[in-house]
Amino acid sequence: MKALLTSLLALSVVGCAAMQESYESNAQTIHSSKVTRSIQSPLNTNQFFQAEAPDQKQMFGAHNGPKKNINHYVRGMMQDLASNLKYVNQNTPLAVASFVFLDDKYDEGTLLGNQISESFMHELYQYGIPVIDFKTTGYMRVTPKGDFVFSRDYLELDEEQNFQYVMAGTLVNHKGGVLVNVRVVGLQSKAVVGSAQGLIPQTVLDALGSSERTDGIMLKSSAR
Structure with a gap:
């Protein structure tokens, strides 16, 4: 058991x-x-x-x-220009002319050329260089269509302007866009004191549209 x-x-x-x-x-x-x-x-x-x-x-x-625009490429050219610019400083006022096409008349501007000059005015100011806007009349013109201070009529502008250097440039059509040649020139000496070059892609240029009126209607078209 x-x-x-x-x-x-x-x-x-x-x-x-x-x-x-x-x-x-x-x-x-x-x-x-x-x-x-x-x-x-x-x-x-x-x-x-x-x-x-x-x-x-x-x-x-x-x-x-964000997509790049003309200002982005102008900024790059301005950096190139600043690296070799001589004699121009905060005490030397500068004016910016319209950029013109190299194979066209030098007395006819385009929307593209004018926009490039406007962009360079901003970049120059950002670098501390005094920019003279010679298209300012010095008075306000009040009209039924708006109030204006700019003019392209030389009779409305001061005959004497206070700038010693001018920025100008030429444009060349390229397969991939537009080549931009920039230079700063002394008005008296005609000497180039700074230069830069750059390419603005065609895709960026296509976004720039000009305005024109047809039968009183504002239309948009591609800028050259």
Whole structure:
């Protein structure tokens, strides 16, 4: 009888041990499964975003930043000009002329040439160089169509202007856009005291539109 009880007790101990091992094994498996999912989950998410990336590029383009305009390329040419500019400083006023096409008449401006000169006026001022706006009349002309202080009529402008140097330039049509040649010249000496060159891409030029009226309606057209 004692031997039988001893055998039953031994079997009970073995059974409990087996159940404990089985429970620990299952718990380890469950824990391992959770760890595996927690590690793999970010990888699956990352793969998902990588799969979506091409669609986002198609929607927003290769460059998500703001598109470049004429001012961006003028700024680059101004940096080039500033690196070799001589005699011009904060005490030497300067004026900016219209940029003209090299193969055209030098007395006919274009919207592109005038816009480039306007952009250079801003850049020169940013560099601390005093810029003379000689198209300012010195008075305000009030009309039913608006109030104006600028004029292209030389009779309305001062005969004498206070600037010793002038910035001017030429434009050349190029397959990829327009080449810009910039130079600063002394009015008395006619000597070039600074120069720069640059290319404005055609895609940027296409965004510049001129205004003209047809039958009283303001229309937009591509600027040369």
